[in-house]
Amino acid sequence: xxxxxxxxxxxxxxxxxxxxxxxxxxxxxxxxxxxxxxxxxxxxxxxxxxxxxxxxxxxxxxxxxxxxxxxxxxxxxxxxxxxxxxxxxxxxxxxxxxxxxxxxxxxxxxxxxxxxxxxxxxxxxxxxxxxxxxxxxxxxxxxxxxxxxxxxxxxxxxxxxxxxxxxxxxxxxxxxxxxxxxxxxxxxxxxxxxxxxxxxxxxxxxxxxxxxxxxxxxxxxxxxxxxxxxxxxxxxxxxxxxxxxxxxxxxxxxxxxxxxxxxxxxxxxxxxxxxxxxxxxxxxxxxxxxxxxxxxxxxxxxxxxxxxxxxxxxxxxxxxxxxxxxxxxxxxxxxxxxxxxxxxxxxxxxxxxxxxxxxxxxxxxxxxxxxxxxxxxxxxxxxxxxxxxxxxxxxxxxxxxxxxxxxxxxxxxxxxxxxxxxxxxxxxxxxxxxxxx
Amino acid sequence: xxxxxxxxxxxxxxxxxxxxxxxxxxxxxxxxxxxxxxxxxxxxxxxxxxxxxxxxxxxxxxxxxxxxxxxxxxxxxxxxxxxxxxxxxxxxxxxxxxxxxxxxxxxxxxxxxxxxxxxxxxxxxxxxxxxxxxxxxxxxxxxxxxxxxxxxxxxxxxxxxxxxxxxxxxxxxxxxxxxxxxxxxxxxxxxxxxxxxxxxxxxxxxxxxxxxxxxxxxxxxxxxxxxxxxxxxxxxxxxxxxxxxxxxxxxxxxxxxxxxxxxxxxxxxxxxxxxxxxxxxxxxxxxxxxxxxxxxxxxxxxxxxxxxxxxxxxxxxxxxxxxxxxxxxxxxxxxxxxxxxxxxxxxxxxxxxxxxxxxxxxxxxxxxxxxxxxxxxxxxxxxxxxxxxxxxxxxxxxxxxxxxxxxxxxxxxxxxxxxxxxxxxxxxxxxxxxxxx
Numbered sequence: 001x002x003x004x005x006x007x008x009x010x011x012x013x014x015x016x017x018x019x020x021x022x023x024x025x026x027x028x029x030x031x032x033x034x035x036x037x038x039x040x041x042x043x044x045x046x047x048x049x050x051x052x053x054x055x056x057x058x059x060x061x062x063x064x065x066x067x068x069x070x071x072x073x074x075x076x077x078x079x080x081x082x083x084x085x086x087x088x089x090x091x092x093x094x095x096x097x098x099x100x101x102x103x104x105x106x107x108x109x110x111x112x113x114x115x116x117x118x119x120x121x122x123x124x125x126x127x128x129x130x131x132x133x134x135x136x137x138x139x140x141x142x143x144x145x146x147x148x149x150x151x152x153x154x155x156x157x158x159x160x161x162x163x164x165x166x167x168x169x170x171x172x173x174x175x176x177x178x179x180x181x182x183x184x185x186x187x188x189x190x191x192x193x194x195x196x197x198x199x200x201x202x203x204x205x206x207x208x209x210x211x212x213x214x215x216x217x218x219x220x221x222x223x224x225x226x227x228x229x230x231x232x233x234x235x236x237x238x239x240x241x242x243x244x245x246x247x248x249x250x251x252x253x254x255x256x257x258x259x260x261x262x263x264x265x266x267x268x269x270x271x272x273x274x275x276x277x278x279x280x281x282x283x284x285x286x287x288x289x290x291x292x293x294x295x296x297x298x299x300x301x302x303x304x305x306x307x308x309x310x311x312x313x314x315x316x317x318x319x320x321x322x323x324x325x326x327x328x329x330x331x332x333x334x335x336x337x338x339x340x341x342x343x344x345x346x347x348x349x350x351x352x353x354x355x356x357x358x359x360x361x362x363x364x365x366x367x368x369x370x371x372x373x374x375x376x377x378x379x380x381x382x383x384x385x386x387x388x389x390x391x392x393x394x395x396x397x398x399x400x401x402x403x404x405x406x407x408x409x410x411x412x413x414x415x416x417x418x419x420x421x422x423x424x425x426x427x428x429x430x431x432x433x434x435x436x437x
Numbered sequence: 438x439x440x441x442x443x444x445x446x447x448x449x450x451x452x453x454x455x456x457x458x459x460x461x462x463x464x465x466x467x468x469x470x471x472x473x474x475x476x477x478x479x480x481x482x483x484x485x486x487x488x489x490x491x492x493x494x495x496x497x498x499x500x501x502x503x504x505x506x507x508x509x510x511x512x513x514x515x516x517x518x519x520x521x522x523x524x525x526x527x528x529x530x531x532x533x534x535x536x537x538x539x540x541x542x543x544x545x546x547x548x549x550x551x552x553x554x555x556x557x558x559x560x561x562x563x564x565x566x567x568x569x570x571x572x573x574x575x576x577x578x579x580x581x582x583x584x585x586x587x588x589x590x591x592x593x594x595x596x597x598x599x600x601x602x603x604x605x606x607x608x609x610x611x612x613x614x615x616x617x618x619x620x621x622x623x624x625x626x627x628x629x630x631x632x633x634x635x636x637x638x639x640x641x642x643x644x645x646x647x648x649x650x651x652x653x654x655x656x657x658x659x660x661x662x663x664x665x666x667x668x669x670x671x672x673x674x675x676x677x678x679x680x681x682x683x684x685x686x687x688x689x690x691x692x693x694x695x696x697x698x699x700x701x702x703x704x705x706x707x708x709x710x711x712x713x714x715x716x717x718x719x720x721x722x723x724x725x726x727x728x729x730x731x732x733x734x735x736x737x738x739x740x741x742x743x744x745x746x747x748x749x750x751x752x753x754x755x756x757x758x759x760x761x762x763x764x765x766x767x768x769x770x771x772x773x774x775x776x777x778x779x780x781x782x783x784x785x786x787x788x789x790x791x792x793x794x795x796x797x798x799x800x801x802x803x804x805x806x807x808x809x810x811x812x813x814x815x816x817x818x819x820x821x822x823x824x825x826x827x828x829x830x831x832x833x834x835x836x837x838x839x840x841x842x843x844x845x846x847x848x849x850x851x852x853x854x855x856x857x858x859x860x861x862x863x864x865x866x867x868x869x870x871x872x873x874x
């Protein structure tokens with residue numbers, strides 16, 4: 001598509017274009033003044049290209065513009081492409097005109113070239129510069145591929161994309177961790193998950209997915225929690241937890257394949273191409289009971305009934321020697337009220353966590369589809385069925401057996417990029433301390 | 438993919454499968470008891486298929502199950518496929534087993550077969566049933582294609598998908614219509630649009646898009662406004678308003694093509710296939726001044742400086758005889774502070790509305806990329822630049838020229854489905870009165 005400000009991107013400039021006049025626009029990445037020769041590395045979303053200015057050859061007014069340019073200033077350059085063995089990628093541009101579109105102030109609070117390290121708070125406070133670093137460009141290109149690949153595979157498996165409300169009247173999973181909203185004089189809340197809506201939708205469309213924000217007033221300050229996060233959710237009628245684990249395996253496998261295919265350069269920028277996850281299929285499934293037994297056999301101090309903490313999962317992942325695995329059949333007491341108990345043991349549920357090494361990426365279950373059992377489980381968890389009547393009434397009118405999962409996009413992004421903190425893979429993270437930018 | 442509850446969908450059952458044993462699962466759509474022969478129309482997400490029970494041939498226990506089944510009950514059926522000239526689509530199923538998965542209560546508050554009309558409030562209150570109606574199945578399949586097609590075209594044009602926060606510290610476009618959120622003891626707000634974030638992201642990734650919720654405390658009760666809606670947003674560095682109008686034309690044209698290709702049956706269900714929008718390209722552009730002149734010439738009472746009301750747009754659409762058109766170069770006073778004034782006339786802006794007949798679907802503009810001009814426009818609109826410092830400071834560090842637009846997904850869905858009220862094309866609409874389900 002022809003646009004006003006440029007004819008080419010930096011990456012399009014190749015030696016084959018030798019002699020052509022092109023128009024580029026982008027940011028001043030680096031300036032080097034060697035006296036007789038001056039170099040300007042111009043950066044745009046595709047990468048960089050070198051401009052060369054030569055004393056006595058380049059018009060004086062262009063040299064004057066070069067002299068006053070600061071790093072991160074935005075320029076439009078009309079110039080002639082020159083093949084040159086000495087230039088990066090064998091090509092450079094001799095400018096005929098430089099137009100300054102936006103002159104950046106100095107000093108810059110964050111170094112975009114990546115030579116000067118800044119802590120994460122400084123970087124987030126100046127995200128406009130930080131996101132221009134090549135590592136961040138790589139991360140969010142990988143996220144783009146991830147989003148595309150998830151939707152692609154789910155559509156192929158017969159799921160349709162849905163969009164559910166984020167302002168809701170009452171809590172989905174008990175009352176904790178809710179953000180209150182003042183809604184036309186009434187109290188409402190931000191949705192913690194699309195759980196109840198997606199169950200309803202499964203009873204109308206059978207297979208649905210949603211990728212959207214979810215909100216939890218998360219008090220804990222960890223590298224894995226934010227108060228606003230993107231949840232990837234599916235729900236499927238006529239599937240049980242084994243079926244939706246297969247869906248999850250298919251989806252993640254497709255994501256890994258697509259990133260390897262489309263983002264290899266980005267993985268190299270992140271120095272992650274050798275550490276990028278490998279999936280052994282089918283993914284290993286171990287029961288919660290087996291997990292506890294294995295840990296106990298290896299002298300790890302844990303009792304049945306306890307949740308699997310991060311250190312416990314680290315140990316388990318090492319022992320299993322698997323990158324990806326499912327821990328299934330969790331105790332009823334550890335799962336939400338809508339989780340289906342197992343037929344042969346009501347203390348265990350048809351549920352799973354999806355783990356990468358030691359990090360929980362997704363969790364899911366068969367859901368209860370019988371109203372009477374749902375009411376029983378609500379009471380068992382100390383919740384009042386009356387408060388859930390708007391939800392329970394749906395079960396009067398033909399709720400099919402169904403199952404689903406929710407996956408935290410930013411946790412998936414950690415394993416796809418090698419980042420250590422979800423704040424690195426979220427454009428504008430939100431936590432107890434951070435609301436800006 | 439093999440799943441637990443079924444081997445086939447209703448649509449897969451064809452006369453060619455004559456003699457095969459299949460397993461289906463779905464809802465009891467209609468029951469007809471003609472004494473010697475009993476018919477059950479089973480519905481799933483792909484359509485319907487007929488079961489036939491014959492006295493003296495079908496086992497008695499299956500007939501007993503048939504007798505107690507209510508409409509919208511969920512069943513799993515194992516049966517033999519029979520080609521039959523008399524059956525719908527030339528094929529039916531002779532059941533060998535019927536398992537009742539969920540027995541629906543009677544009476545149903547909404548008729549899923551569509552014979553009994555219900556008002557929109559009744560339908561929304563019982564959305565679990567309402568969404569099973571074939572018209573709603575069609576609408577949300579069309580939405581799925583729409584979402585897919587928008588992303589497809591934008592990626593093709595070099596845009597990457599981004600996800601910006603919905604909890605924000607301060608207003609984007611002045612202080613009106615904000616929903617307050619209690620955020621860890623502080624006051625925060627729900628985002629009215631991703632405007633400022635997408636501008637920042639354009640300065641890092643050049644071309645970005647987002648499809649996500651936006652929130653406005655909309656007091657007006659119209660068929661075109663909701664307090665929570667899905668906004669399709671793009672922002673592009675090194676483009677002006679003419680460039681992003683081209684992007685919009687490409688996107689909408691692609692959506693129309695894809696729906697014609699993939700959803701013709703759905704358009705027929707909605708009886709909309711003949712009324713479905715046709716786009717004449719390039720889309721006509723008229724300036725705001727021309728629009729006022731044309732209306733005045735046709736004796737429509739309007740003065741320069743006034744906004745174009747819905748009746749004014751209706752008149753304009755008729756006169757122009759165009760389905761799609763752009764009204765461009767709006768008065769500065771009618772547009773947000775970040776809108777670029779025209780070079781030759783600061784009372785007019787580089788802005789546009791995208792209109793279908795008389796309905797505004799999208800609006801956009803070239804944005805101001807110079808800090809000093811932004812400050813001037815803030816003051817002009819009675820806003821205090823100090824409150825926007827977190828935004829203004831980005832403009833210190835190389836903000837490129839940029840432009841973008843925002844499109845209301847539900848308004849687009851009106852013109853793609855023929856629905857008259859956005860509440861028909863949103864799964865769970867939110868307005869001043871409605872917060873449930």
